[in-house]
Amino acid sequence: MAKELKDLTKRAENYSQWYNDLVVKADLAEQSAVRGCMVIKPYGYAIWEKMQRCLDDMFKATGVQNAYFPLLIPKSFLSREAEHVEGFAKECAVVTHHRLMNDPNGKGVVVDPEARLEEELIIRPTSETIIWNTYRNWINSYRDLPLLCNQWCNVMRWEMRTRLFLRTAEFLWQEGHTAHATSEEAQAEAIQMLNVYADFAERYMALPVVKGVKTANERFAGAIETYTIEAMMQDGKALQSGTSHFLGQNFAKAFDVKFINQENQLEYVWATSWGVSTRLMGALIMTHSDDNGLVLPPHLAPIQVVIVPIYKNNDQLADIDAVVNPVVDRLRNLGISVKYDNADNKRPGFKFADYELKGVPVRLVLGPRDIENGTVEVMRRDTLEKHSAPLEGIEEYVKNLLEAIQQNIYTKALNHRESMTYKVDTWDEFKEQIEKGGFLLAHWDGTTETEEKIKEETKATIRCIPLDAEEEEGKCIYTGKPSKRRVIFARNY
């Protein structure tokens, strides 16, 4: 067994440590020399690239175009929107100078005091301000609308406690920013992008999510309404996986973006913004993986199939190569990414453990007896089950198996979520259940005050009001005041 695998903490021992270990040992990411900033290693980045490609195609299918806006934002821009500044201006990286000079008192370099900027610049924590300042010049008439832009970029928020992928000072994300002629159209856009995110999470990440709306307290700073997709991790905690905001006319007013409508009247533009980030990597890792390492959904795995030969000498290897090489070609022709690992500097046992750690969905093993019998040993990573299959037609077999694995891990995650989702009707029940984790469906009186008290006492927050919540008369779990529907409480990442 590979050393890396032996050192992996078990989930039951310490779920949090298991996650940290796994991210590092599976070569996904690591801490950098800069506080709170991570290095995304090639294997982790390959998964992120696959996510990007899928999402980008989905965005473009709705008419969105990519663009690029500046990294730096003038400090004063943040103050334009009253709520936005409260949310984002506090913990951020501030550029104050534009030059270094040789240290007159020694070696090395120091900041040149003469190169102080007139106005400080902030590294973007999100780009509503700089983008709406730009949109002012792009939008004149209803004919310029809708304007649907997205950018893939880095952003920075000076987080105090960071965790790889889940919460880092710098992270990679996409941020969509759209401008519309009517409130209805902007709201429909916000919902459409929420649906794109949910669809992506479920179809590609095999991640079941609850679509809902945030309470006022949890809203994006500057939004009228924030929609969210919430996922449940294996420890029963929630992970907010993507948000889509209806911004009303808040940023249009802050940056004076008006258009001439079809009735020839000047009106402020309506806005949305929406984003997902490298945090999705954290959700992906935590949802499916096990004590042997990563479990990757076939639709996002950089390597979908690995083939390992078992041989005692070069003649045996040559025989296996002759059988495997055409299989590799045929798998690739089916669009399946496959690695044939016939390197002779590692033992098969080491390779097995390593590919399990890396979450490769399907492993094929061939030895001399398989060649004789026309068989191959198939191992599926999700269940770790092994069995023998005929070599003849193995490509179609593998293709179907990959789809089966994709479906199976989705179902497994969905069953897990359902098994840890509870209707809770008394405060005692609530306090008891929240300690065990899970989603608590409970009535709430609709006030921020109650929400904050519950959070103080239990560390549970309202993850969302599900979009499909049924109307139901009830009493607030905390105050007993009337409520019309249940909301989802949970502890969260």
Place this chain on the structure above:
Amino acid sequence: MAKELKDLTKRAENYSQWYNDLVVKADLAEQSAVRGCMVIKPYGYAIWEKMQRCLDDMFKATGVQNAYFPLLIPKSFLSREAEHVEGFAKECAVVTHHRLMNDPNGKGVVVDPEARLEEELIIRPTSETIIWNTYRNWINSYRDLPLLCNQWCNVMRWEMRTRLFLRTAEFLWQEGHTAHATSEEAQAEAIQMLNVYADFAERYMALPVVKGVKTANERFAGAIETYTIEAMMQDGKALQSGTSHFLGQNFAKAFDVKFINQENQLEYVWATSWGVSTRLMGALIMTHSDDNGLVLPPHLAPIQVVIVPIYKNNDQLADIDAVVNPVVDRLRNLGISVKYDNADNKRPGFKFADYELKGVPVRLVLGPRDIENGTVEVMRRDTLEKHSAPLEGIEEYVKNLLEAIQQNIYTKALNHRESMTYKVDTWDEFKEQIEKGGFLLAHWDGTTETEEKIKEETKATIRCIPLDAEEEEGKCIYTGKPSKRRVIFARNY
């Protein structure tokens, strides 16, 4: 004629202004509210995305993997490599604080003096330092080599005089950073990536380039050898379009990156780095475009074919739609990106001028008479020639035409460069010719002193010593000292 086009400065009047006008009017990019930082607009970004995709595939075909390293670099890292700090530490964005606070004396926000960083952080001007600091932990033995990483990211250099795409404070680029066990292997890698860049420039951008090596004076700060591809713009000035550096063991020594070689000895690792940036957009625009607007190479054009219908009423449009829609499908099946612009809110003349301005390589126009005759009017953007072609088989015709245009604009650019490349043997000739622009092939005595004097007197720099320069006895154009080969002098962007 569209207003935008009428306002476009002519190249002969003011080449520099023509370029600036074109970038803005063709919706490629614009200045932002932040000094020296540009906004890349959707049409410009779509071209950049195509470039990225092609280059990324070419890198990966050589075994390179993508990764991501932090935006911010500790100030002290820059001082580790003596030459590197001279080249990059001077004009850069310095992060000194991590928090803003409400202004106690009024509205808005100010820097919180208590949130001063212990060590200032620099926004990366290039990432050798942070990457080699990371590689120290990734490399132990020759088995870990070669290590071939690339990242697509933003970088920042505080330029005083900026021009859209050509020189901006923030720009997008890729930077490859490779680590090798031997000097020979690293040098071969640097040359291999230079060839990838040249190949990309010629095959996709239709941009002929000279491959060469930089003089000591023009080398990347910290490199042993800098290789470059140099292109000539229409005004005869040179544009450095990509560089690839052999870094020797300089960064390995600065960051203490050693490996155990096959002889079981500890040795410093050998390095390369190589990059191209959004500057390539400037090269693309300046090389092929004309007084009517952009001319885009078909291999990088976001829209390769536009189809415009000419009609007087809805019946006529319906007839044209019925003919065009299947043509659109068949073109797309051939992998050609096509836009059928049957919007009725703009006149055909406006559309024609707009697509010319945007550089769409092929325009097809159909009116009622074409439908009757089974013909279509074909306009190619590179020559602006129009002719009638049979509708039958138009897809294959267009496909071939796109390749012909790609070839034609490459040949045109190559002929232009050759017509403006001169062998110059006297200093008087040199001074006269440099005023007219072009590449001057001249002998040089090999000293930095002479190079700098020539630059002072003529603003010409040595663009490169061409890799294929013939050995030839000669005398330095400036000092008369002996020289063994000609180098390329030019004024440059």
